[in-house]
Amino acid sequence: MKKNIAEFLGTFWLVLGGCGSAVLAAAFPDVGIGLAGVSLAFGLTVLTIAYSLGPISGAHLNPAVTIGLWVGGRTATRDLVPYIISQVLGAIAAAAVLSVIATGNGSQLGDFAANGYGEHSPGGYSLTAALVTEFVMTFFFLLVILGSTDEKAPAGFAGIAIGLALTLIHLISIPVTNTSVNPARSISQAIFAGGWALSQLWVFIAAPVAGAIAGGLVYKYLRSE
Numbered sequence: 001m002k003k004n005i006a007e008f009l010g011t012f013w014l015v016l017g018g019c020g021s022a023v024l025a026a027a028f029p030d031v032g033i034g035l036a037g038v039s040l041a042f043g044l045t046v047l048t049i050a051y052s053l054g055p056i057s058g059a060h061l062n063p064a065v066t067i068g069l070w071v072g073g074r075t076a077t078r079d080l081v082p083y084i085i086s087q088v089l090g091a092i093a094a095a096a097v098l099s100v101i102a103t104g105n106g107s108q109l110g111d112f113a114a115n116g117y118g119e120h121s122p123g124g125y126s127l128t129a130a131l132v133t134e135f136v137m138t139f140f141f142l143l144v145i146l147g148s149t150d151e152k153a154p155a156g157f158a159g160i161a162i163g164l165a166l167t168l169i170h171l172i173s174i175p176v177t178n179t180s181v182n183p184a185r186s187i188s189q190a191i192f193a194g195g196w197a198l199s200q201l202w203v204f205i206a207a208p209v210a211g212a213i214a215g216g217l218v219y220k221y222l223r224s225e
Helices: 002-025 034-052 063-071 077-102 127-148 158-177 183-193 203-223
Strands: none
Touching: 002 034, 002 077, 002 183, 034 158, 063 077, 063 127, 063 183, 063 203, 077 183, 127 158, 127 203, 183 203
16 A cells, blocks of 8 residues: 555656646746756656655556566566556646646646647647657656666666656657656546547557557566576
8 A cells, every 4th residue: 555655646746747847837938947847847756756755666657667567577466556546546636736726827727738649749740650759758768767777777876867768758759749658647637638638548548558568578588588
């Protein structure tokens, strides 16, 4: 239960910090943090939780990561479903809090930093581009996670590598899909954005999970004797 609570809180922090920066601060008049700021915010959420709650649950914060780590032999089967449920619930709770804050000045939620493709892609990118982007970014994210937490990796630096990897992923892919690589993050925002976000949500569940599975399998192969 303590591990599940840690995953709930960690994913809450990721969505509140990352999506919160996109909704509240990215285009704030005159002093907006822009795409680079949002990218850094997502990375910082993972970095800070990795060092605070990582010792309790491993700080997965992402159903795709949990699945990829399970495929790679790093997560017990008994933790798989409880972790995913905790992550999704934490993300939804954070989106609920963010919705209250975001509408506190009379504004509408709008797209609410939801992930999308086609006309709902920030750069107008196609479904194919979205699928490829989410798959590839999650694939490499898992390689970084598995490699930096490997027993042969330098101790104590995994959180930095993983946080910076997520920052880089956002720097690359925000214009394409608003960057998911995390089904919990996508589900939580889509619930509140509704409409088109819910209809396109399958992409941001299927592609990250597929990329994570591929990453887990490839790293397991590379580390095999």
